[in-house]
Amino acid sequence: MGGLALCVLPLFAQGNYEIQVYGADTVAPGTTMVELHSNFTAQGQRYVIDGVYPTYHQEHETLEITQGINDWAEVGFYVFTSEQNGHGVQWVGDHIRPRVRVPNSWHWPVGVSLSTEIGYQRPQYSPDTWTWELRPIIDKAIDRWYFAFNPALERTWHGPDVRQGLGFAPAAKVSYDFTKEVSGGIEYYADYGRLFYFDSLHEQQQQFFAASDLNVSPDWEINVGIGLGATASTDHLIIKGIIGRRFSWHKASPVD
């Protein structure tokens, strides 16, 4: 599972709504995955800039609902919200995210999928109101190690960055299975700016999360982490949590 990454929203308006590196698997057909992403920006942008609210002490709650279509496709929907002193609970925007993956029958040595995400966010939370993302996903589990890489491309359809063209926003994850139930590792999220014409490091967004996955059941997904911004343009401290539950809509039969 994955979703809108950290940096869909541009400078000074980070998209800390769904902080997750995608794995290549898709939700099984006849199954719905419901996830709640809770992200709190402990240290972030403190000022209103160009009408965009500051991220400092924003609490973001994102509901993600993903429906498995078949054994190689799914579609996800997002509802983004924000809570902050002085602004109350606000609806931020919605996205839709179809995704396809390489079927198991192709026997590829790594998991590969491709998602595309389109959506709207209110200008108080992002000056770029309509955005599009294309996210290739590659992952691999080797013994106790897990590796995932999401070299995402982003495009603004409406807003100040509409002429920027494609932006490059990679994300990556390395984790280690300490036990069957507990894995821990590093997640990396970045927005380098325009593809082939990266912003200066000062203006790039880069963030490292120490994160842990709790594999308590095939039906549940639990991820927690704490992230530190590595550049001046990145929110400096974010605490994140994801809890997800799979619901199967067909009665399990031993003869299926």
Added chain:
Amino acid sequence: MNISGRADYTVEIGTHSLELSPRTTIKTLCYNGEAPGPLIRLQSGKLVTIDVVNQSSNDEVVHWHGLFLPSNIDGATEEGTPLIGRGGRASYTFTPDPAGFRWYHTHTFAGHDLNKGQYTGQHGFLYIDPRENAGRYDAEVFLGLHDWRGQLLAADDGSMNPFYDVSTINGRVLGFGEPLRVKQGQRVLLHILNSSATDAHWVALTGHHFEVVALDGNAVPSPKSVTMLRLAPAERVSAIVEMNNPGVWVLGEVRKHIRAAGMGIVIEYAEKNGEPQWQQPETLVWDYAQFAAAPVAPAANGEAVELPLVFRSKFTGHGDMDHWTINGKSYPHTDKLILKQGQRYRLLFKNESSDDHPVHLHRHLFELCELPGERSTRGILKDTVLVPANQQVNVEFVANNPGATLFHCHQQDHMDMGFMMLFQYA
């Protein structure tokens, strides 16, 4: 080809292309260019010589599953049978025993390479005719269930497990190849083998029943008519089907996704045609106990020495297969149990894992004594028994065939990851 000039059978191991379906041809190791390999039919008690020629690029060995053979030719290197090197050959001379439906297959390590070992087409039927034929049937058919093109994928248990693209009966997917042609009123004796590297299979024949007469080639005390069969890896079932329902039917895997992957064969009555019919059962049903002898007092042949064997898994990462232990140790570090010749032993299979295990004892037969739910049973002789997850099964055997004796789970991934143990005679 006759290597030694006196061989009754020659088995040649080589890589061949097998056409499983019009869309699927695979290159795999097999015997004499086919999978299942040729039926080897022997006479009980009559000396036989079988030559094996290894034309593959691997060192290989052939295990004669279910036979009472000396350790040095039984076909497990752990017992002392030499590998047959690449381009090498071996000649095995033995007196076949016991009578019944046996089989032969590779017994090599595959590990993470799902193009080796039992994942390949190296398996074949072996039948030892009894001196006196007790059965009454009109036709005899051998059917082999197998899974192909495996890959390791994440499973619900949190570890990697083999999953397969194609499943076949006698090397063909359902609807491809010749149907099994029968006549009304015939009694057809089916000898069914599950040679899958890892998966159990349930099979049913729409419109018909199976009268189970033997398990693992050994006559059962109480033959019984059932609607479906379950065969764990390496298990065999011999059953008579009364062809009393003219039509065109499917004999196939009960589970839909495996039948869709190809595991089935068309049964066609003479002068009948049309689309093969399948009626989907709603449950999976199987119980060894229904073929047992009527309840009797415990065995009179001496006190059995109990040997508890506890099976557990060991997590080694979500990107790896589980490793396995017997009494806390993985092969080759498992304890070597020392057997006393003539002694009767009771093996207590305590499965403390969430996987089923089809465990196999080489060179001996054992008798099922206690099934899950503390149900006592007698009279069923087998060489492989499925021990369900988190359950216990007890069996008894007499140590009557001196020599190193391998005991292991017959799932290739489990035995490769430590689920083996060697019994030695004192």
